Amino acid sequence: MLDITQKLAEQTLFSGLTQEQLQAAAALWEVRQLAAEAPLWWHGDLADELAVVLSGSLQIHINNRELGRVEHGEVVGEAAAWTGGLRTASVCAAEPATLVVLATDRLPDLRARHPAVYDRLLHHALLGLARRIHQVDRQIAKLAYGVGSAPGRKTPGTLSRLWQRLTNSSPSPPPARQALRAMPALKATHADTLATIESALTPHHLPAGTPVFLEGDRGDSVFVVADGCIDVIRHVRGGRGERLASLFPGALLGTGSLLLGERRNASCVAAETTACWVFEMNQATFAALSGEPGRVWRESILEALRFQLSRADEQLTRLKSGSNPGSTDYERIRAGLV
Numbered sequence: 001m002l003d004i005t006q007k008l009a010e011q012t013l014f015s016g017l018t019q020e021q022l023q024a025a026a027a028l029w030e031v032r033q034l035a036a037e038a039p040l041w042w043h044g045d046l047a048d049e050l051a052v053v054l055s056g057s058l059q060i061h062i063n064n065r066e067l068g069r070v071e072h073g074e075v076v077g078e079a080a081a082w083t084g085g086l087r088t089a090s091v092c093a094a095e096p097a098t099l100v101v102l103a104t105d106r107l108p109d110l111r112a113r114h115p116a117v118y119d120r121l122l123h124h125a126l127l128g129l130a131r132r133i134h135q136v137d138r139q140i141a142k143l144a145y146g147v148g149s150a151p152g153r154k155t156p157g158t159l160s161r162l163w164q165r166l167t168n169s170s171p172s173p174p175p176a177r178q179a180l181r182a183m184p185a186l187k188a189t190h191a192d193t194l195a196t197i198e199s200a201l202t203p204h205h206l207p208a209g210t211p212v213f214l215e216g217d218r219g220d221s222v223f224v225v226a227d228g229c230i231d232v233i234r235h236v237r238g239g240r241g242e243r244l245a246s247l248f249p250g251a252l253l254g255t256g257s258l259l260l261g262e263r264r265n266a267s268c269v270a271a272e273t274t275a276c277w278v279f280e281m282n283q284a285t286f287a288a289l290s291g292e293p294g295r296v297w298r299e300s301i302l303e304a305l306r307f308q309l310s311r312a313d314e315q316l317t318r319l320k321s322g323s324n325p326g327s328t329d330y331e332r333i334r335a336g337l338v
Contacts, residue, residue: 182250
């Protein structure tokens with residue numbers, strides 16, 4: 001009989017966890033054997049489980065076109081396990097394979113009783129969604145024509161500097177918890193947990209038209225919009241800019257740099273009509289945020305990434321298929337992201 005605890009301990013995903021931690025959580029997993037070409041999930045199935053490949057490999061495909069492989073030690077379906085919805089691709093065994101599978105209705109139990117194991121899976125899901133968004137955004141940049149000039153840094157004018165010296169004004173930031181409560185995953189969070197997250201954030205005031213950061217900048221932090229409107233703009237052909245989104249209080253920006261360490265893949269700029277407040281959390285603070293506050297904060301980022309991916313998928317499909325794409329267009333576009 002397969003020793004699930006030992007097999008979990010052998011996976012890089014769970015390296016550093018104790019035998020006791022994995023053994024306690026082992027009862028929530030089930031072993032599944034797949035013959036070659038046998039399906040694990042079909043495109044359109046309810047996303048109700050995730051799996052770790054113990055041996056063999058899996059094939060991911062849409063409309064019989066292979067998109068990639070999931071090899072030994074890798075996880076499949078983890079992002080969908082949190083975000084729900086329907087499978088966007090089919091998964092079958094490329095060769096005989098052994099998996100351990102976790103049903104999504106067991107995630108609350110895993111979270112409550114085995115938080116160390118839960119946290120590893122949650123982090124893996126965050127990385128998977130961030131990579132997917134990065135991939136789709138690159139495709140958008142190749143196809144979009146843009147509707148205005150790409151943003152740059154502006155030097156304050158003489159009158160603006162004079163007015164600042166005369167008034168010596170230093171506006172006070174709004175309460176960070178007001179913006180945090182606007183995030184769907186944090187609406188019902190305990191006040192003490194929210195206070196811990198709030199204490200890890202640094203406020204920044206942005207005059208109208210001022211960038212939070214520009215595309216290509218180095219960075220390792222995430223920002224929460226607290227007041228005003230932030231425009232997300234991507235460089236496209238001819239030095240023009242394509243607006244990807246307008247973000248309002250409760251929205252997150254900069255998740256790719258936080259999670260993947262990549263350069264900023266779009267510019268985020270305070271709208272021309274209003275000053276803004278944002279709150280920043282850098283990577284070191286993010287890594288140190290542990291326990292329930294860290295868990296809740298990561299879940300809120302996952303929810304934000306789910307929304308970003310949905311929005312990016314829709315924009316890419318419109319660019320490739322016109323203003324009124326049909327449902328099958330989404331499948332065709334996803335199949336092209338290889």
